[in-house]
Amino acid sequence: MSDIMHPISIEALLNWILEEFKRNGTIFGVRKLFKADPKKQLALFNETMETPVGPAAGPHTQLAQNIITAYLTGSRFFELKTVQIIDGEDLPVEKPCINARDEGYNVEWSTELRVPDAYEEYVKAWFVLKLLSREFDLGDPDGFIFNMSVGYDLQGILSPKIQTYIDNMQDASKTPVWDECLNAARKLLPKFTRINEKYLESISPRVSHSITLSTLHGTPADEIERIAVHLLVDKHLNTFIKCNPTLLGYDFARKTMNELGFDYMAFDAHHFEEDLQFEDAVPMMKRLQGLADHHQLDFGVKITNTFPVEIKRGELPGDEMYMSGRSLFPLSTMAAKKLSDALDGKLQISYSGGADIFNIKDLFEAGIWPITLATNLLKPGSYQRIHQIANVLASLDYPTHVQIDLQKLDAVVAKSKQQARYQKSVKLPETSKIEEKLPLLDCYVAPCHQGTGGCPIHQDVPAYLRYVSEGKYLNALQVIVDKNPLPFITGTICAHPCETKCTRQFYEGAIDIRGVKLEAAQHAYDELLATMDKPVKKENADKTAVVGAGPAGISAGYLLAREGMPVTVFDKADKPGGVCTQIVPEFRIAGESVEKDVDLARFMGAEFKLGQAAPSLEELHNQGYKNVIYAIGAWKHPNLRLEKGETINSLEFLKAYRQDTENNPYGEHIVIVGGGNTAMDCARAAKRLPGVKTASIVYRRNKRNMPADEEELVFAEQDGVLFQELLSPVSFENGELKCEVMALGEYDASGRRRPVPTGKFTTVHADTVIAAVGEKIDTAFYQQVGIDTDDRGYVKSNPETLETNLPNTYVIGDAHRGPATIVEAIADATAAANDIVEVHNHNFERDDHNINLAVPRQKRGVLVTPDSDTTQAERCLECSTVCESCVDVCPNRANVVINVNGNPQILHVDRMCNECGNCETFCPYASAPYKDKFTLFNSEADLHDSTNQGFYVKDPAGLQVLVRYNNDEQVLDLNNANLPLPQGLIDMMLAVIRNYSYTLAN
Structure with a gap:
């Protein structure tokens, strides 16, 4: 395909709008039309706007249909996409040009159309809004403002092309497109109900009375001022000047980004040194404000313009991109504060830089308006997000004059430094995609329950979320246990890969899917047992032995027993549960929770033989067990190689802690070497031991690159664990762990920066060092049994059934995958059980065809704010029924x-x-x-x-x-x-x- 857009003629545009609305009640897919309060108007540029919000100059103001869509959802201020002398196909824009997964990045900076074509798009949009506002009673036809945006230097702006554009935007009446708009509307008058010839003649051709100046990085202050004088005096335009966060200075910006977790953003000082300096900006603003006042025009600044960063991780093509979104919010508000303080709060600020539903009220009440959006509209919900924002703003008192409330602006800045919303997660986000390719038809899918990247057991997450949202806990738990034998364990400590795929993460955060599962289990467990029928035993069925009563073994026992198969689960421990009852600390999961899941398997008819080692494979066969499933986990612990000193095995430490939480033979200062979840468990357990003063994590990478799940890192921080980052242990003696200091090197293929030795050393005080550097499979055990293993020590098996080279002998869980998650263990148990007998675990899937699609569609674009009483389950967007x-x-x-x-x-x-x-x-x-x-x-x-x-x-x-x-x-x-x-x-x-x-x- 080509990346060249073909604008739609005004007649086709109007026909599309009217026919789509007649057929579907929608316009360009918008289902909720915003109707302005006729009593609310805000004055600017001697014009009025009903809401002080709209799209920023960018992808949402490039084509007529974009602007129309923004208006329909509540926008009343439109910063039209920037025009410049280089345009159309002469503009070097590499594609793709946008990456808005979290903070936003782009490599395009002005309209991709030829300037005359861009002009026509803006005129068509202006004309259509005049029609739609009246036809659909959406507001005052004069209740919105178009604001031009031009760049980037004086020579280009003085060119005939840009001068013609500016003049025609001020009066479009003599241009062909104006006649085209009138003629098309006249032709389609029979399709309108509230538009007549008299109204058409009354539509003003003065499309824009104002302009926002965007300048190139490095444009001298005196040239910026000359351009502004030209726009104010020669063109008699209300004028905003875009300002960059570079006004804050490199050291301040770098320090701020680092503190907020955006330390991976690469930028140097050269833009900060070349751009407009603060000491030049303030006197210039004062002079231009005086000039504007003399000419009875409005003047102000637009905060903020682009923040350039280097492309280091392949985010977009090229070498440099422009950052926006929530990461820009702290810098933008700080720039606004710095200028407002210097100018006594009397400078009008047009704002864009991470504005969204969570800060829009604070910005507006601080006196900052109009407010424009870009990155926020590039995420799911898109234009419809404006509807929610417009409603909030329309509920506030509108000011009568420009005045920044410096105290309230201080509060906005303080929030931007403190609130988690403006801080990058400890771990950089994983991909939200599943591995399947997009089908041409019937593509709606809930990625949370897809096996390739989402839920390994294909749990019907949307179904049980919907049931919980309706208070139908039994129905929800029936859906869960249909495929998941461990609702309490997975509801408490599941790694929840489903949440990394949740579309809601692009709103205000992923749904707590795991927590909703636990909620269902807690509410309906007893009722489930009371209403379930015990499975009917199959006659003459083959017996199965499951060796290992950890999550994989319990799951295999449950699934086979539910199908009426005789199954016995063996474990040498006195209690079933494996790592859940022997290793994972009780503060993470209580023994009673594990026992409830075990009782489900027992209810189905699984027998547990505990407290002694399982018989050998030969003995099991002699006892009549045709099928044998090994689910013994990965319990071997690799040694930490030190030049001197001994360490404690992490699993032995956790096992001892599980048995006795009050005894501390380890001393006051405990160091854990490792960065995985087991290391976090050790550190949190150590911190709870009596007499412990410090529990420290030592790892050769930084926290962001530790393998532990983010929530485990957060829990460890909350418990007071110390993180000794970028340290590689060398030796341990005399109460000191000697470590080589590491540094972060260049980015590797995975996007992580390599740890590089520096040749410098330091010590960490330690009474005990615990090695948590991973677990390994007991390869020797399988080899003794006669099961083939590969050169990594993993068991060789059929990838679909997990049957080994020995007939009817299976290996599931960690021995199959290496140290893995609980839900992956359930997936393995399902695969093996299904090879032994057909597992019927599709009994409780919801029928998506009976769902009223209007219900999930109503949620699109609505973000859940802290004052909302919306539950976690109610936040589900039901992507399997309607993704879009x-x-x-x-x-x-x-x-x-x-x-x-x-x-x-x-x-x-x-x-x-x-x-x-x-x-x-x-x-x-x-x-x-x-x-x-x-x-x-x-x-x-x-x-x-x-x-x-x-x-x-x-x-x-x-x-x-x-x-x-x-x-x-x-x-x-x-x-x-x-x-x-x-x-x-x-x-x-x-x-x-x-x-x-x-x-x-x-």
């Missing part, structure tokens, strides 16, 4: 939902796409919708210029289409009964032609 993230996050509305035989499908519209890549970021599949969804092309040339599978409608009346499918292009007559295409794609093309013909017009 690619529709949400496309600024250009190039991904469209259409109804095909009662099912929603995603159609990609080629001409509206500029390949920004944003839909790829948020699609749950390992795919890019702009490349991989079935695509509607606007011409044969566009189809030939693309590799997408899709179609061009040659003759709508005759149902003639040119189709590319599986790299084969052919002209087809959709009237024919036998076509070489899946029926779903045929139905999709017919639906477009018959029901969505407005997508075909130019």
